[in-house]
Amino acid sequence: MKALTLILLIFFTAGREAKIFGRCQLASVLKSNGMDGYRGIHLDDWICLVHHGSGFDSELVTSRKNRKIQFFGIFQIDSHWWCDRKQGYSANLCKRPCSAFLDDDLRDDIACAKKIVLGRQKMNAWDNWQINCKGKNISEWTSNCKFDFYDSG
Ligand SMILES: *[C@@H]1O[C@H](CO)[C@@H](O)[C@H](O)[C@H]1NC(C)=O
Numbered sequence: 398m399k400a401l402t403l404i405l406l407i408f409f410t411a412g413r414e415a416k417i418f419g420r421c422q423l424a425s426v427l428k429s430n431g432m433d434g435y436r437g438i439h440l441d442d443w444i445c446l447v448h449h450g451s452g453f454d455s456e457l458v459t460s461r462k463n464r465k466i467q468f469f470g471i472f473q474i475d476s477h478w479w480c481d482r483k484q485g486y487s488a489n490l491c492k493r494p495c496s497a498f499l500d501d502d503l504r505d506d507i508a509c510a511k512k513i514v515l516g517r518q519k520m521n522a523w524d525n526w527q528i529n530c531k532g533k534n535i536s537e538w539t540s541n542c543k544f545d546f547y548d549s550g
């Protein structure tokens with residue numbers, strides 16, 4: 398019986414791809430992928446955005462306008478412009494299915510977020526950043542995080 402429970406536990410754990418990242422855990426992933434200082438955007442801005450946008454939940458999908466536009470994953474990437482949700486119009490500028498932004502492999506999410514801030518609006522592309530982070534004192538978001546990689550950053 399115990400063995401069966403263990404096997405089931407392993408099965409369910411392995412099957413779960415999405416996860417809720419820790420604040421400093423995510424900061425470390427973003428930093429090691431070159432997000433800190435990218436286009437002059439500080440790591441605190443990214444963490445503030447993700448906190449208010451998705452609550453660090455890589456599986457989160459939200460929607461607006463009668464579900465015509467949906468927002469995917471940790472960065473809440475907009476299906477109208479950036480990814481294909483296989484339903485209705487998308488410019489699909491990141492050339493990814495939106496479902497790719499719901500797993501715990503953030504490399505493609507990060508590549509897409511970098512592409513988004515290359516635009517004229519930079520971080521203003523996200524309402525959540527404009528409302529909650531822009532011009533605010535956000536220095537506390539990563540100040541107590543310890544980074545294992547790229548510490549010299
Ligand atoms: C931002 O907040 C931190 C801690 O609350 C404080 O130490 C710092 O001086 C503040 N910075 C500004 C520019 O107000």
Ligand SMILES: [Ca+2]
Nearest residue numbers: 497498502503
């Ligand atoms: Ca992904």
